[in-house]
Amino acid sequence: MQNKKLKWKSDFEKSVIIENFVNRGWIKSQDKEEDSSDWNVYWATVWNVRNIFNPKSGFRLNDQQIINHFPNHYELTRKDCMVKNLKRFKREQDKETYEQQGWNFDFLPTTYVFPGEYSLFVEEFHRCPNQTWIVKPAARSQGKGIFLLRKIQQLKKIAGTTVTNNMTQLNLASKENYVVSKYIDNPLLIGGKKFDLRMYVLVTNYKPLKVWIYNKGFGRFCNEQYTTDVAEIENMFVHLTNVAIQQYSDKYSQKHGGKYSIDALKFYVESAYGTEAFQKMMDDIHSIMLTSLKSVQAVIQNDKHCFEMYGYDILLDANLKPWLIEINASPSLTTTTPVDKNLKLNLINDVYNIVLPNDDFPDNEQKQQQITKVGGFSVLYDESLDLMNRKAQKRQSVKIWK
Amino acid sequence: MQQFDNQEILMKLKSSKQFWDIKKKLKQGLGDQQKIGVNDIQKLAQSCEIEDQLIKLISHILKKSKKRETLKEDQIEFLNTSKIKWTELLFKNLDIVHQKTKNQEEDDTNTDSKLYIYDEKNLLAFLQTFKQQQQSNALYQNVQFQSNKLLNINIPLKSSQSILDKYQYLLLQEELQDDKINKIRKQIENEHLDIELEKIAQTFVPNGERCLLYLKYFEFDHQETVLQQNFAKLQKECLNQLFYDELLEIDGHEISEDTFYFVFQEQILTCLKCFIRDRTIKENIRIQLQNGVKKEHAEFQLPVTGFFPFKNISKYVAPLCYLSTKIHIIYALFKEFFCRYFCFLHAISSENNSILSLCMQIEEIVSTRSPKLFHHLKVIGCDTLKLIIHQLVYCFIGDMDPPHILTIYDQIIGHDSLEILVILCVGFLNKYKPKLLLAKNQENVQQIFSELREDRFQELVQFAYKQ
Numbered sequence: 127m128q129n130k131k132l133k134w135k136s137d138f139e140k141s142v143i144i145e146n147f148v149n150r151g152w153i154k155s156q157d158k159e160e161d162s163s164d165w166n167v168y169w170a171t172v173w174n175v176r177n178i179f180n181p182k183s184g185f186r187l188n189d190q191q192i193i194n195h196f197p198n199h200y201e202l203t204r205k206d207c208m209v210k211n212l213k214r215f216k217r218e219q220d221k222e223t224y225e226q227q228g229w230n231f232d233f234l235p236t237t238y239v240f241p242g243e244y245s246l247f248v249e250e251f252h253r254c255p256n257q258t259w260i261v262k263p264a265a266r267s268q269g270k271g272i273f274l275l276r277k278i279q280q281l282k283k284i285a286g287t288t289v290t291n292n293m294t295q296l297n298l299a300s301k302e303n304y305v306v307s308k309y310i311d312n313p314l315l316i317g318g319k320k321f322d323l324r325m326y327v328l329v330t331n332y333k334p335l336k337v338w339i340y341n342k343g344f345g346r347f348c349n350e351q352y353t354t355d356v357a358e359i360e361n362m363f364v365h366l367t368n369v370a371i372q373q374y375s376d377k378y379s380q381k382h383g384g385k386y387s388i389d390a391l392k393f394y395v396e397s398a399y400g401t402e403a404f405q406k407m408m409d410d411i412h413s414i415m416l417t418s419l420k421s422v423q424a425v426i427q428n429d430k431h432c433f434e435m436y437g438y439d440i441l442l443d444a445n446l447k448p449w450l451i452e453i454n455a456s457p458s459l460t461t462t463t464p465v466d467k468n469l470k471l472n473l474i475n476d477v478y479n480i481v482l483p484n485d486d487f488p489d490n491e492q493k494q495q496q497i498t499k500v501g502g503f504s505v506l507y508d509e510s511l512d513l514m515n516r517k518a519q520k521r522q523s524v525k526i527w528k
Numbered sequence: 529m530q531q532f533d534n535q536e537i538l539m540k541l542k543s544s545k546q547f548w549d550i551k552k553k554l555k556q557g558l559g560d561q562q563k564i565g566v567n568d569i570q571k572l573a574q575s576c577e578i579e580d581q582l583i584k585l586i587s588h589i590l591k592k593s594k595k596r597e598t599l600k601e602d603q604i605e606f607l608n609t610s611k612i613k614w615t616e617l618l619f620k621n622l623d624i625v626h627q628k629t630k631n632q633e634e635d636d637t638n639t640d641s642k643l644y645i646y647d648e649k650n651l652l653a654f655l656q657t658f659k660q661q662q663q664s665n666a667l668y669q670n671v672q673f674q675s676n677k678l679l680n681i682n683i684p685l686k687s688s689q690s691i692l693d694k695y696q697y698l699l700l701q702e703e704l705q706d707d708k709i710n711k712i713r714k715q716i717e718n719e720h721l722d723i724e725l726e727k728i729a730q731t732f733v734p735n736g737e738r739c740l741l742y743l744k745y746f747e748f749d750h751q752e753t754v755l756q757q758n759f760a761k762l763q764k765e766c767l768n769q770l771f772y773d774e775l776l777e778i779d780g781h782e783i784s785e786d787t788f789y790f791v792f793q794e795q796i797l798t799c800l801k802c803f804i805r806d807r808t809i810k811e812n813i814r815i816q817l818q819n820g821v822k823k824e825h826a827e828f829q830l831p832v833t834g835f836f837p838f839k840n841i842s843k844y845v846a847p848l849c850y851l852s853t854k855i856h857i858i859y860a861l862f863k864e865f866f867c868r869y870f871c872f873l874h875a876i877s878s879e880n881n882s883i884l885s886l887c888m889q890i891e892e893i894v895s896t897r898s899p900k901l902f903h904h905l906k907v908i909g910c911d912t913l914k915l916i917i918h919q920l921v922y923c924f925i926g927d928m929d930p931p932h933i934l935t936i937y938d939q940i941i942g943h944d945s946l947e948i949l950v951i952l953c954v955g956f957l958n959k960y961k962p963k964l965l966l967a968k969n970q971e972n973v974q975q976i977f978s979e980l981r982e983d984r985f986q987e988l989v990q991f992a993y994k995q
Contacts, residue, residue, distance in 0.1 A: 317791040401736030
């Protein structure tokens with residue numbers, strides 16, 4: 127029974143977090159200091175988490191504290207780091223091994239990180255003259271700073287100076303990195319409109335890896351009919367699915383907020399494309415999640431005080447192939463519609479039912495217990511089972527040998 | 529009515545794959561016999577059920593050979609005159625709506641949203657007037673009229689017990705295992721006879737095969753090119769604007785706010801604009817909806833379909849958008865569903881599937897099996913039928929999620945009937961009975977249904993049979 131008066135702290139004034147904490151009978155930490163440690167449960171910003179885990183802060187979390195980010199989550203959630211880690215992981219895998227394991231790396235559009243890989247980009251750019259590219263700041267969110275590129279000269283936007291075709295180096299006006307990817311110009315359209323998927327994944331442990339996937343999510347729809355017409359290339363209402371952008375469209379509806387439930391999407395794909403195609407699509411999506419998490423498993427600082435709920439952004443193309451757009455460490459908990467609120471309220475509730483079952487702080491062993499479903503979450507992958515199986519097999523083979 | 533002679537039946541048989549499969553089976557069964565008589569063939573056919581298959585195939589061909597006739601005249605004369613009066617009323621409404629749209633063009637601040645020719649409440653109110661007409665009619669003086677029912681009109685009605693018995697099998701439906709589902713998939717792929725497809729539709733239709741089943745049932749599975757061409761022609765005609773287009777655009781606003789259907793808004797509108805221009809509807813529709821031609825001036829006549837578009841017509845198209853990525857397929861399915869089934873929900877008729885019959889069945893079941901609820905709703909000024917009319921006329925679209933709506937469509941095909949709606953409406957009322965019995969007035973009742981709720985097909989079926 128949830129009757130422990132845990133102290134909570136939140137950097138976000140979001141009803142879905144606060145209502146959840148209050149409904150559990152938890153008490154708000156009264157300590158006004160930003161760097162206060164008088165809490166058991168903290169829903170923090172990524173910056174505050176970084177400060178907490180900064181060795182210079184001298185802060186050590188105790189056994190009765192739990193926080194919603196891993197110290198160096200950015201290895202997965204910064205666009206440039208994610209690309210770098212996936213490329214490294216792919217190189218490290220023996221081709222035969224990863225095919226046997228079912229790893230598939232063909233879900234990331236060709237991507238270059240600026241400024242470091244600018245010359246490689248230029249080579250590819252000239253090789254594919256009809257290709258549209260999408261330029262994104264590596265560490266920003268909500269569609270800010272994103273634009274579509276057809277001519278090298280457009281890079282003036284981020285270089286601050288004229289950019290010509292024969293330049294092999296790019297000096298960026300600001301300090302931030304950019305990622306430039308091949309634009310997927312044949313997205314799956316429903317009703318003629320482009321959309322992407324927001325799906326939620328919870329990681330409670332990286333070593334061994336334990337991944338939960340949420341059964342609810344949504345498609346975020348553009349308000350304008352999709353077109354590859356060059357004249358509409360700067361029309362963000364056609365190309366960018368971020369709600370932060372679409373909410374300014376004349377056609378934006380407060381009632382549904384452009385959000386289409388993932389259940390409805392699954393039903394549509396299965397009904398219109400068939401069960402086999404639907405199943406393959408889901409398997410591919412799960413594979414993307416696992417491969418991406420595996421790619422950072424070695425680099426993420428695992429910590430028993432930490433868990434992380436990621437917002438995966440996936441784009442389906444016209445062949446139902448899913449592509450990974452990005453992974454968000456702090457998926458928006460703003461609610462735009464009653465359905466949205468219901469989803470996110472239940473989401474956070476289920477997160478805490480997993481990470482603090484009955485308000486208990488589980489140790490590592492308890493974290494590995496064989497519950498596979500909690501609320502809307504199901505276990506997608508539990509590496510400890512693999513390890514147990516291997517140990518059992520080893521014991522068995524030793525027995526046989528003896 | 530077109531009828532085939534034996535030669536024509538044989539030609540049709542030879543064009544069916546099943547015929548050649550049967551012939552192959554017979555050949556294999558007869559082996560290398562030198563002399564084969566009619567008796568040998570008959571014996572073999574009877575022993576391995578080939579005779580049954582052949583009979584079904586021939587009756588299927590004969591059934592399809594009958595040209596669909598549109599029911600124009602009802603067996604009950606006052607319903608025929610009522611249809612004319614209804615049409616006259618709708619013409620008047622059309623004039624009012626036209627005037628309102630003109631006013632709105634002139635005055636932007638006037639945003640009267642009642643820009644439709646009729647809705648389900650108007651239809652029910654019109655049906656209610658029959659009772660008074662009947663009571664004053666000398667022919668019905670000896671008939672006992674129960675004053676507590678909204679519609680108690682003397683039309684031939686199926687017994688409500690027979691409807692309840694017909695759908696009782698749904699209570700026993702269990703979740704199917706994968707191997708059974710795969711078996712059904714293969715059946716749908718291989719089956720062509722409508723009677724067999726109906727059986728499948730009655731039991732379980734896998735999501736991935738629903739579109740195929742519907743296309744086969746309506747005999748569209750090898751006609752995609754024709755459907756595409758027909759649709760393209762209609763789309764071209766949409767370039768000439770009609771006044772009704774405006775009403776359809778306004779009607780689409782509600783769908784554009786629905787979380788399950790907003791993504792299909794443009795497709796739905798395109799389908800409806802083509803629909804009201806489709807001349808083949810008048811000859812394909814099972815029942816005539818309106819009867820009359822505007823005489824005074826020729827500005828607005830009935831559309832070529834023979835009936836006016838009504839409020840929420842968009843709802844009928846919406847669930848079908850889940851079945852295909854191709855708009856001409858969605859259109860073909862919508863057109864067939866409307867012409868075969870949904871038309872009855874807007875027809876002044878004594879037919880079994882008509883809105884009048886369905887309403888009376890619901891009143892009968894609720895008044896006999898839940899008399900307390902029936903009476904309580906009357907007392908608080910909230911009639912049973914007024915409460916349920918929206919769900920009935922629009923097949924629960926907007927109340928249930930799309931998978932459940934398409935299960936309703938499966939049952940409609942499965943039984944070639946709309947009676948499943950009676951079961952679901954009774955179930956709906958039973959589900960909310962505890963809260964409804966506590967309601968003191970109409971506002972309380974509205975409050976109950978304005979809360980976030982989730983109604984499911986199987987759940988409402990269970991409630992329908994709860995006493």
